[in-house]
Amino acid sequence: MNAENPTTAADTPPDVPVGRRPEDERLPFLTNLSYGVQHILAMFGGVIAVPLIIGGAAGLTPEQKAVLVAGCLFLSGIATMVQTIGFPGVGSQLPLVQGVSFATVATMLAIIGDDGTDGLRSAFGAIMVAGLVGLAAIPLFAKIVQLFPAVVTGSVITVIGLSLMPVAARWITGNEMITVDGEQVHNPEFGDVANIGIAMATLLLILVFSKIAKLTRVAILLGLVGGTIIAAIAGKINTSGLSGADVVGIPEPFAFGMPTFQAAAIISMIIAILVIMVETTADILAVGEVVETKVDTKRVSKGLRADMGASAIAPVFNAFPATAFAQNVGLVALTGIKSRFAVAAGGGVLIVLGLSPAAAAVVGMIPTPVLGGAGIALFGTVAASGIRTLTKVDYSGTTNMLVVAVSIAMGMVPVVSPHFWSGLPSWAGTILESGISSAAITAVLLNLLFNVWRPVEPSGMAMAAARARNVSDVEMRVLAEGGSFEAGQTVKVKSPAVDSSAGH
Structure with a gap:
């Protein structure tokens, strides 16, 4: 998943007419x-x-x-x-x-x-x-x-499964x-x-x-x-x-x-x-x-x-x-x-x-x-589905690992410590005492903070504009390194290669 252009994982499959969908x-x-x-x-x-x-x-x-x-x-x-x-x-x-x-x-x-x-x-x-x-x-x-996006849905689905395990145990x-x-x-x-x-x-x-x-x-x-x-x-x-x-x-x-x-x-x-x-x-x-x-x-x-x-x-x-x-x-x-x-x-x-x-x-x-014996399989499968969704997330060069870690941890807090939020006002406790709500709110806010509400680097803006003008690969390397050039200018590149993750 590209962190700069998050998409809902459920939107990935093609949109097929009613009557021909899997369901x-x-x-x-x-x-x-x-x-x-x-x-x-x-x-x-x-x-x-x-x-x-x-x-x-x-x-x-x-x-x-x-x-x-x-x-x-x-x-x-x-x-x-x-x-x-x-x-x-x-x-x-x-x-x-x-x-x-x-x-x-x-x-x-x-x-x-x-x-x-x-x-x-x-x-x-x-x-x-x-x-x-x-x-x-x-x-x-x-x-x-x-x-x-997948980083949010995967975290929440995982917490849904994990938060149900105490029910199976009881x-x-x-x-x-x-x-x-x-x-x-x-x-x-x-x-x-x-x-x-x-x-x-x-x-x-x-x-x-x-x-x-x-x-x-x-x-x-x-x-x-x-x-x-x-x-x-x-x-x-x-x-x-x-x-x-x-x-x-x-x-x-x-x-x-x-x-x-x-x-x-x-x-x-x-x-x-x-x-x-x-x-x-x-x-x-x-x-x-x-x-x-x-x-x-x-x-x-x-x-x-x-x-x-x-x-x-x-x-x-x-x-x-x-x-x-x-x-x-x-x-x-x-x-x-x-x-x-x-x-x-x-x-x-x-x-x-x-x-x-x-x-x-x-x-x-x-x-x-x-019912509890069956619940172990059922609830574990929900958590496994969330983990499968998280495999679609791009962790390289992003803070998505932190988003997932904190979201799941916040979702598990009321599960492992049911009275953790008891000192808060009742309205806040009602929201945060649900592990699913805690995970969802945390994941959405962290995804917005790290993946959506962030400034675009100048080199990234220049590269985007360059792609629109179909500039050469050599010029793209200069831009990726933070350089610039004028139209028709001859450029020299010192390094033979640029990390493919630059600007992403």
Whole structure:
């Protein structure tokens, strides 16, 4: 990449008509469905975790938590289908799975506080307003795509994968501390050897299936199924969720009452929504790199509209803000299935799960260590995709190495030290506590500082003008050495050669 003329890596492939792009591949129905189920199993733990956390903070009953879970599944399915299929002005038409975002959890917990369902309704009101603000900001926000050359996208994609690794680890070991009777105590099951063994067995199955040519594309699905069977043999399956679950359950709009609107809650949620927009933009660019398709400002805008539109209507279905799931970007990279219609089929599965508590309970039986074993492969693949993008960067004679180093380091700070920014004002902490946002902001600013906002050396300006006049190679050498000449002047060159990197 030429640092003086940065280009978005996703812009490199030729622009081909809709219907002939890699992501437009159409597969047989059952093939689409199997790949779609694989996508949903890979992200299911994440999409149900948020409503369970928020429901617990709001003091909801198990039945009320089930309402939140069903609403989040239903909304995620709708948002996924809109994002993948696309409608006029909405949807990136990329293989992206949409799910409820972890980025807003801390903000929602702060809004809810000790107010129970009243606090939950305040959070819903803040989400609706913030989603609408996000929609209004898209025309300006989407223009940042031109600030994402390979040195930026590679750094951010790498951090996306690395920042997800603690999630996989917690799925395997559980949380070290748990709440019992309102007090934090050590989790006696933390780091259970049996759970670690199940996770490693799942990972091993995925590797074995990936080695078999005919099974590579469904390796994750088969690994999850195999891991679940192993967990069942080990007595690690919890079937309590199946008891009393309805076969069909239509989401009740505003099941917890009409939203309320409080200025402080709205402001804090707007900041969280901006973080989601940064993360979604990064995921759109990341999947564009993986699929090797063109991603421009228009496409980012459409993707963000699907994201923000889903977030704005989420409270109607008792759900929370949506975002693109990075682990599914890793699944696209790992399996090579680039078809957006396969992911759309997964969106249909999510809708069915949202309308059938019994079906959701069956999928929810997959133990978290099994998901963690798969997560190691998926999240590692996202990081590897970022590293692959970074190989396209020109490091010779530039400060790009420093841009990459500092960006990744800043992105990892909140991962290795979650409370690093706790002393900052809450709005700043919300932004910087996301490793993805920290990396993106750092990478964009450093790229602007070192590669865009820099003076052009006189010799470089002269050489550019000389190229336009088609001067001789001898004259170009003089210019490269910082010399000058008049039209028709005879020049003498002392050195027989000039470093080819001069003037670049």
